[in-house]
Amino acid sequence: MQITISFRGKTQKPPVTIDLPEDTTVDDLKKAIYKKIPKYYPDRQRLTFNEKVLQEGKTLNEYEIKNGDTVAFKDLGPQISWKMVFLIEYLGPIVIHPIFYYFKSQIYGEDFEHSKMQEFTYYMIMAHFIKRELETLFVHRFSHGTMPFRNVFKNSFHYHALSGANIAYWVYGPWNASGTSGGERNEWYIWACVAVFVYAQISNFSTHITLRNLRPPGTRVRKIPYGYGFGLVSCPNYFFETVAWFSICVLTNSLAAWLFIVAGFYQMYLWAIKKHKAYRKEFKDYPKNRKAIIPFIA
Structure with missing residues (x-):
């Protein structure tokens, strides 16, 4: 024809x-x-x-x-693959945080000893984004292959500026150094935040594996996800992501970190609502008791 x-x-x-x-x-x-x-x-x-x-x-x-x-x-x-977009986004904080952490005398104009809070925050944030990069390379399967290249700059701003330069500058500064009121934390307080962070990261990784296993390689198959986290919400990966960053916010008590989590959660909330509605529209037998992103609430 x-x-x-x-x-x-x-x-x-x-x-x-x-x-x-x-x-x-x-x-x-x-x-x-x-x-x-x-x-x-x-x-x-x-x-x-x-x-x-x-x-x-x-x-x-x-x-x-x-x-x-x-x-x-x-x-x-012109298009760019979603995998490359994510790699570029997450690379920003991986490069930016070490610059602020290790070149403190050049950036802040004075030398000082990092507090335990700064040290643990640094390693938590680096672990988070390295995990993201590895998941992008070896775990995620994308339903959409590409996006317009011009959107890379807008998408990267969220990570490079808000979770990169903004958090790094304010958290690693001399006002939070060892011996200052801004940097002092009880040992149990630090480890409690680390424990919540590790739990959330493992849980987030588990949900990503569940989502990966729903879609055979090279296909756009869609199924109802079941398993850990999915019994309560449609997007537990977003929920656990929020919990992980909440632990960092509580540990640092930084306005920059709170700004990032508010901006990030708002975007994830919109994505979760959209996915939740799409699931319910596509699958007539979709569990009615599930919320979108926050268990029992929303």
């Missing part, structure tokens, strides 16, 4: 016609467009028919697209 591709938006091109077999998938159509116009690789394409976005993995017949129909094309612009 013949499908006409109509270019929308800023793409100033005349319509093109593509010949395809009857059982063509959306993936096949995108590859055919790419073959005809090499600039527009599949991840860069957004195809719609009757105002419906064509999803990869489905056939054109499922959208009732017939011979002679016209499919609208929109260029999404």
Whole structure:
């Protein structure tokens, strides 16, 4: 059958016609467009028919697209893989925190001894983001392959600025040094915060493994997640992430850390609500007692 591709938006091109077999998938159509116009690789394409976005993995017949129909094309612009986006985001704090921690005399203009609070906070934050990088490389499977490259800068700001430079500058400063009121913490207090942090990180990792095992490699399969954490909320990974950062906030008592957790939780809350609604819409037998992100509350 013949499908006409109509270019929308800023793409100033005349319509093109593509010949395809009857059982063509959306993936096949995108590859055919790419073959005809090499600039527009599949991840860069957004195809719609009757105002419906064509999803990869489905056939054109499922959208009732017939011979002679016209499919609208929109260029999404240069793309970058989600895996690379996450690697760039988490790399920021991994680079920034050691700079503030080890080059304190150059940054603050004086030399001082780090307090136990500063020392433990440093290693907790480094462990958190190194864990994130390793999970990105070896655990996560992404339902969406790419995102617009321009969004990398916006996404990275949250991590590089808020959890990177802002927290590092205020937490590792001389006002929190050993012997100061800002840096003094009881031994039991520090270890209690570390214990909560470790528990939350292990729990967060466990939920990531559960989510990974739901989706076979190279697929976009969606299933109802069950197991540790998922009995209470749809997104326990976000809940445990919040608990981990809450322990850092309590340990440091830093406004910079509280700012990061508030901004981060707000974004995770929006994501959780969206995922929760999507689960309930897609799966008729989705557990009704689950909340989105906070057990028994929201």
